[in-house]
Amino acid sequence: MFQLHLTGCSKVINIDALCRLMETHGLEKWANQLPEQLQQIMQARPHGDLDRWIAAIDQLPSLDAKTIQLNSPSITASSENPPSIEALNKIETLLRQLHPWRKGPYNLHGIAIDTEWRSDWKWDRVYPHITPLKGRSVLDIGCGNGYHCWRMAGEGAELVVGVDPTQLFLAQFLAVRHFLGEQWPVHLLPMGIEDIPENLRAFDTVFSMGVLYHRRSPIDHLYELKSTLRSGGELVLETLVISGEQGQVLVPEGRYAKMRNVWFIPSSATLAGWLERCGFTNVKVVDETPTSINEQRATDWMHFESLVDYLDPDDPSRTIEGHPAPLRATLIATSS
Numbered sequence: 001m002f003q004l005h006l007t008g009c010s011k012v013i014n015i016d017a018l019c020r021l022m023e024t025h026g027l028e029k030w031a032n033q034l035p036e037q038l039q040q041i042m043q044a045r046p047h048g049d050l051d052r053w054i055a056a057i058d059q060l061p062s063l064d065a066k067t068i069q070l071n072s073p074s075i076t077a078s079s080e081n082p083p084s085i086e087a088l089n090k091i092e093t094l095l096r097q098l099h100p101w102r103k104g105p106y107n108l109h110g111i112a113i114d115t116e117w118r119s120d121w122k123w124d125r126v127y128p129h130i131t132p133l134k135g136r137s138v139l140d141i142g143c144g145n146g147y148h149c150w151r152m153a154g155e156g157a158e159l160v161v162g163v164d165p166t167q168l169f170l171a172q173f174l175a176v177r178h179f180l181g182e183q184w185p186v187h188l189l190p191m192g193i194e195d196i197p198e199n200l201r202a203f204d205t206v207f208s209m210g211v212l213y214h215r216r217s218p219i220d221h222l223y224e225l226k227s228t229l230r231s232g233g234e235l236v237l238e239t240l241v242i243s244g245e246q247g248q249v250l251v252p253e254g255r256y257a258k259m260r261n262v263w264f265i266p267s268s269a270t271l272a273g274w275l276e277r278c279g280f281t282n283v284k285v286v287d288e289t290p291t292s293i294n295e296q297r298a299t300d301w302m303h304f305e306s307l308v309d310y311l312d313p314d315d316p317s318r319t320i321e322g323h324p325a326p327l328r329a330t331l332i333a334t335s336s
Contacts, residue, residue, distance in 0.1 A: 013038065013170075018187040021159045025137040026202040026230070033197065034189075041191055045165070053171035056097040060178050061087055063109055068180055070154025073120035074105040074112070075147065077179040083109055098172050100302040103144035108179045116302035118295050119147045122209065122238065126330050129286040131234050133157040136204035139228055142211040145172035146188045153186045157205075162188040163196065199227050209238035212271075213256075218264050222278045229335035235280060240265045241288065241329040246273055250323065257310035257319045257326060268329045280333035291326040 015035050022031040063083055069076040083091070092111050095101075104115030134156030140149050143162030146169070152160045164170070173188040193211075206229050208221070215221040225235055242250045244267035256262035266274065268285045275283045293316075296307040307326070312318040317325050 013174075013187075013189070014182070017182075018161070021185055021187075022161075025159050027137075027200065030197050030200060030202075037195065038189065038191075041195065045167075045190075047167040050167050050171070053098055053168065054174075056094045057171060057175050057178060059094055060091060060175065063087075063179065065109075065179060065181065070150050070180075070184075074107045075150045075176065075180070076107045078107075078109060095175060096301070098168065098175060100304055101145070101172065102302060103147040103169075104301075106147075106176060108176070113301050114299040115147075116296060116299060116306055119144075120151075121295050122328075123148060123151050125287045125289060126209070126236060126238060127151075127155075129284075129330065129332055130236055131205065133205060137161075137202065139163070139203045139206045141193050141206065141208045141225070142214075143169075143188060143207075145169040146176065146186065148207065148209065149186045149188065150176070150180070150184070152207075153184050158185055160186045161203075162186070163191050163193065164188065165190055165192045193221070193224050196224075196228060201227065201230050203228050203233055204230060205234045205236065207236045207238075209236070212237065212239040213262050213265055216263050218266070219274060219278065222274060222280075226278060226280065226335050231335060233335045235275075235333045235335060236330065237271075237275070237333065238328060238330045239271070241268045241271060241327055242324050243267065243327065244269070246270055252321070252323055255321055256323055257307075257321070258305070268331070271329070271331060275331065275333045279336045281336055282332070282334040284332045285329055286332055287330040289328055291328055 015038060019031040019034060063079055065077040066080040067078045088111060101113050102116045103119045104113050106113040133152055136157050137159040138152050138157045140162040143149055143164045146162050149160045149162040167190055170188055170190045206225055208225055212218050212221055229235060242248065242265050246269040248267040249270055250265040252262055268288060272283045272285055291307060293308045298306040310320055311325055312320055319325055
């Protein structure tokens, strides 16, 4: 068995289990190189706090979960006999060492992790429009700590691979997995889309949610997404957009909502045209929703600034820089 051990800890990224699943879903090419690839990534991109985060996870007590809920707003693990107050206090103290918690919510044995984002709201907007995930292989690009990956597994996906280079999100995923158990076909890899082998052409469904506007070349990102999908596979693309007609694109000078790495924010019509230009078919804009300060906000589990701090206090329809306030769209498309 190959397991990628994280320094000083029994917690691992179980690559052996993942590779077995990948080999049954047409991903042998990636499975063959993944162990060495991950070793190289972890060695080349060390994070100074990773050992501390992993040490906290390693202290989490083992609790039997009688009930696991993956298809409810809050990813939940609960026991028939609730843990003692002392055990709950210990768990909460350790989980808070993984601050900030941005994607969720979670409820782990009665500890409610109220994350910055109500990620369930996004899922509720996206889910009615996608091809049912039962039996499908799924890739989630920029998955954060894996909240939506668990929701995908809850809908019956046979393989869910989330990729995100932020190692804090990996630590949070491992903490959640500690309580949900190892039996789920959900895996998070600490890498970006640029680390995925070219022309896999294997996944049934690929999600890219909240990623496109961070890419310097959005067209290249769309081609990268297409290369991961089998012919006839489905792309679920969720991103910031602006109101406007075909051809309109906002290219912020400097920051957008205090974010440095925002490059292109197209109108939905423009983005649909980009997808068609890249060879996608059946392109549909299925949702447009402004982001509210109730969906993204500071909480007891995320103490930093959030959306309310990014908006003009005198005109919340604009960002603090004067750009249109966040509007998010979801598009569905088929890979040729």
